[in-house]
Amino acid sequence: MRRSLLALFLVLVFLSACAGAAGAPPEPDPTPIIIPTRTPMPDSLLEPTDSTAICGLEGPITLGAVVSLSGSAERVGLTIRQGMELALEEINAQHYIGPQAELQLLFEDDESDKDAAARAFRQLIEEQGVVGILGPTLSTSSFQAAPVAQAFGIPVMSTSNTAAGITEIGSYIFRNSLPDADLIPNTINAVREEYEFETVAILYGDDDLFTEAGFAVMQRAAESQELQILGVERFATGDTDFSEQLTRIQALAPDALLVSANQEEAAAILIQARALGIAAPIVGGSGFSSPTLLSTAGPAAEGLIVGSAWFISNPLPENITFVDGYRAKFDSEPDQFAAQAYTGVWLYAHALRNACSDHPRDIRDALGTLRLVPTPLGKFSFTRERNPLHPPVVLMVKDGEFTLFRGNE
Known part of the structure; x- marks a missing residue:
């Protein structure tokens, strides 16, 4: 009898424990951190992302876009906004995310200022309830604004x-712009x-x-390639006269x-360098990679060499469609x-369709798994540290246009 009572007691205890576990709230699942590494994905992992499945998302899905629409980076901000608007139009026309889903972009001006960028991030998240953000335009602003999104x-x-x-x-921060460490x-x-x-x-x-x-990247690259650095000159944002620095360099x-x-500043530097008679090749960072620069600098841009993530005459179908x-x-x-910018919006669309969810964490996870996505930049993937992985190009200005540099051949 005692054995029967003991057995019954143990069964009741077990059932009680199970019921308690089933009714208890789940333990919070800590956000998984994607392990940073400078090593790209192995080729065996770079399988193309399948975006053929039809997703059942419905209604508006809102992303924020924090762009420099005023201030020192206004010119760049304008083309960024236009690239995003074109992608948005195409995505919705194709009902790419789902037959009943509509992607929306809410633009905020970061004023080319880091504090304004942080305020815009907070407003989009707290007041507008966006599920993802594109931007800001400047790296300086990103260091101030991105931590706000990471915290949320x-x-x-x-x-x-x-x-x-x-x-x-943080683990929610991605970029599709090739770092200077790759380009330069x-x-x-x-x-x-x-x-x-x-x-x-x-x-x-x-x-x-x-x-x-x-x-910093230029200096390290020159040293690693055993080039002698004869001199280093500096200027400040907003400067228009670079004659003293260029005269010393000459x-x-x-x-x-x-x-x-x-x-x-880039256009003025080119014009003044050539006016002083500096005939040596000028190698610019990614700030020089713009048709606007060519029209502003005119003949002084001839021979300029830049590293770029993109080439306007790339014959890829996705690039032809974009251009x-x-x-x-x-x-x-x-x-x-x-x-x-155009590619960034499309990458969000791929992630939303693959995740079939507009929850920010699901979007983050889906972005991290994108592999070999066809884009105007080429076949695009993210590395483990959420940086872009696609081939860079070297461009040279010839007859007033960017062309492939001979060293690409």
């Missing part, structure tokens, strides 16, 4: 930030091999994270001049920033 668990796609450390802000060494190496130069001088903006990061007679500058669509919609030529 909202994914961010930086489409124009190339400074080191952007994605290290590849460009310097191609130019060095083509012209067999041995000495360089460097000119850079010393009060901006983007141009400072570009300088006296050093370097085989090449490396320049890390934003688009606003033709941009020209038709805006009656102007797209630049690298427009191409990356």
Whole structure:
């Protein structure tokens, strides 16, 4: 009898424990951190992402877009906005995310200012309830704004930030803009091999994270390739007269001049360098990669060499669709920033369709698994640290247009 009672007691205890476990709230699942690594995905993992399944998402799905629509980066911000608007139009026309789903973009002006960018992020998240954000335009602003989204668990796609450390802000921070650490060494190496130069001088903006990061990469690349750095000159954002720095550089007679500058200063540097008689090849960072720069600098841009994530004449079908669509919609030529912005919105669309969910965490996880997605930039994947993985190109200005540099061949 005692054995029967004991057995019954144990059964009741077991059933009680099970019932308690079933009714208890689940333990919070900590956000998984994607392990940072500088190593790209192995080829065996780079299987194309399948975006053929039809998703049942319904209603509006709202992303925020924080773009420089005023301030020093206004020109870049305009092309970024236009690239995003074109992608949005195509995605909704195709009902790409789902037959009943509509993607929306809420634009906020970051005023080319880091504090304004952080405020815009917070407003979009707290007041508008966005499920993801694109931007901001400048790397300096990203370091201030992206932590806001990380704290709320909202994914961010930086489409124009190339400074080191952007994605290290947190596991919700992505970028599809190739870092200077990938572009600049590849460009310097191609130019060095083509012209067999041995000495360089460097000119850079010393009060901006983007141009400072570009300088650091240029310096390391030159040293690693055993180039002698004859001199380093600095300028400040908003400067218009670079004659003193360029005169000192001219006296050093370097085989090449490396320049890390934003688009606003880049054109003036080219014009003044050529006016002073500096004939050495000028190698610019990604701030030089814009048709607007060519029209502003005019003949002084001839021979300029830049590393780029994108080439307007790339014959990929996705690029032809983008370029033709941009020209038709805006009656102007797209630049690298427009191409990356356009691609950024499409990457969100792929992630939303693959996840078939508009929960920010599901979107974040789906972005991290994108592999070999066809884009105007080429076959696009994210590395484990949420940086872009696709082939860069080296461009040279010839007859007033960007063309493939001979070193690409």
